[in-house]
Amino acid sequence: MHGVPARLQTREDYERVHVAGLVGEADRRAAIRHLEGLLSGRWDYQFDRYLDEGEAPDGEAPEYIVLEQEDGRRRQERRAFAQGATIEILGYSESEVLAKIAELQEV
Numbered sequence: 805m806h807g808v809p810a811r812l813q814t815r816e817d818y819e820r821v822h823v824a825g826l827v828g829e830a831d832r833r834a835a836i837r838h839l840e841g842l843l844s845g846r847w848d849y850q851f852d853r854y855l856d857e858g859e860a861p862d863g864e865a866p867e868y869i870v871l872e873q874e875d876g877r878r879r880q881e882r883r884a885f886a887q888g889a890t891i892e893i894l895g896y897s898e899s900e901v902l903a904k905i906a907e908l909q910e911v
C-alpha cells in the first residue's frame with residue numbers, strides 16, 4: 805500500500821490502513837484521522853424540544869445544541885448515537901478504535 809486512500813469503505817480497508825501505519829508504509833496521521841472519523845461519526849443530533857425566549861438549554865455542548873430557525877424559534881437538539889453509523893456497520897466498538905489510535909500514536 806502506498807499512502808492512505810481518501811475513502812475507506814470496509815473493515816478490511818481500516819485494518820489495512822492501521823497495519824500500514826504501524827509498519828511505516830502509510831502516513832500514521834492520515835490513518836488516525838480515518839479512525840477518529842469513525843468515532844465522530846457515531847453521533848447525531850435529534851430534536852428534543854423548543855426553547856422559550858431567553859431560556860437556556862438543558863445542558864452544555866456537545867450534549868445539547870440550540871439552533872435558531874428562520875421563524876425565530878429556538879430548537880434544542882440532543883446528541884444521540886447515530887443509527888447506522890459507520891462504526892456500527894463495520895462492527896467496531898469505541899474501545900477497539902481508541903486502542904488502534906493509541907497504537908498508531910505510540911509508533
